[in-house]
Every structure is written in structure tokens, then in C-alpha cells.
Amino acid sequence: MVGLGKTVDNGGEPLTILQDISFSVMPGETVAIVGASGSGKSTLLGLLAGLDVPTAGEIRLDGVSLAALDEDARALARGRLLGFVFQSFQLLPALTALENVMLPLELAGRKDAAALARDWLERVGLGHRLKHYPKHLSGGEQQRVALARAFSPAPRLVLADEPTGNLDAVTGKQIIELMFDLNTRQGTTLILVTHDEAIAARCGRVLRIQSVA
Ligand SMILES: Nc1ncnc2c1ncn2[C@@H]1O[C@H](COP(=O)(O)OP(=O)(O)O)[C@@H](O)[C@H]1O
């Protein structure tokens, strides 16, 4: 991506959240983005995911500018290329663990969504929790479901936004180990936002984002 910027209208006052960010990521790379709280890390991930539109610069995925795609095409590219892991897990509360993992697989047209989702939940150690709803799962278990959901469609790129931010130290470490293990086995490209230097150091490259203000 080149010269990326994001300015928002903050009640009439333009507020610059990101300014002149440029970097590229090669397939299979693991990259940590580190910065203080409020420095714009989540905003940057949202732009990379095509969930939000930059006010300056452009983002290219496989040489294709995201801006050249309309909303539907961006959603399609997102579904095919990207997996997400969030700090707050973001599982759908009305769906069981199994159904949460099945959803993106079904959207991708996989006929074997149920069997594949079950395999993946077993892989993350939750074979015995298939029919549990998120509210009956611990934080660590919810993040395991989220990892299965992110990796099971075999995305090219996984974006993780402080994936251990809501977990205790021991559980967080287990989740990080699992995420790196899945990532290595799948050969996925990983962009990980964190303020934990020890986690960042696990990545092949660390990018630091400095606050604009
Ligand atoms: N839509 C928005 N309107 C106004 N301010 C925003 C908006 N989105 C983010 N911000 C502000 O931009 C800054 C960066 O936010 P964020 O990307 O969430 O940072 P981080 O993830 O690094 O903590 C914060 O100060 C936040 O309050």
C-alpha cells in the first residue's frame, strides 16, 4: 500500500488518524504492527480489510487496487482472501460454535461446511464444545472458535487485532501459540496488531506506528 491516510470528520473538525503509511507484505510473511493505544492500529486493519475506505493513498491486494472495486466486489474479495481475529472474539451469539465456524464456509459455497467446521473445531481443541453458544464458552474457548472460523476457509491473509487483549496471560499465550501454529501449517500471511512486544517479536517483521497527535 502506498501513502495511506485516513482523516475523519469529527463533528466538523477534520481528524487525521493515519498519515502517509506505506508498506508491502509478501505472501507467507508474518508482520506485527505495534503502536500505542489510539495510534490508529485498528483503523489501519479496517482499511486493509476493505471494511473502511482510505481518504488518501491506495491499497493493492495482488496488484488490484481495493478502491477500484465496488462494495460487493470488495465483500467478495474479503470472503475469499481474508480471515479476521478480533480482540473481542466477535462470534455471533445466536449461533453455536459449530455454526459460527460453518458460516463463512457456507458463504464460500462449501458443501462440506459442517464436516469441515467440525474438523477445525477438533483441531483447535473444541471437539467437545460444538453445540455450545458463545455465552457458554470461556474467552479462550471463544477465541479458539474465532481462530477456526478465520483459518478454515483457507484464506490467503489473516488479520488479527489484539487477539489476546481480552484474555489472561496464560490463556493468551495458548491462543498465540495456536495461532502461529495454524498460520505456519496453512502458510497464511499474517498481519497481527498488538501492543505486546513479546508477541510482536514472534513475527518475521515488526512495523511501528507512531501517533499523529
Ligand atoms: N470514525 C472515527 N471518528 C472519530 N475518531 C475516530 C474514528 N475512528 C477512530 N477514531 C480515533 O482515532 C484514533 C485511533 O483509533 P484506533 O484505530 O482504534 O486506534 P488503536 O487501535 O491503535 O488503539 C483514536 O483516537 C480514536 O478515538
Ligand SMILES: [Mg+2]
Ligand atoms: Mg485497536
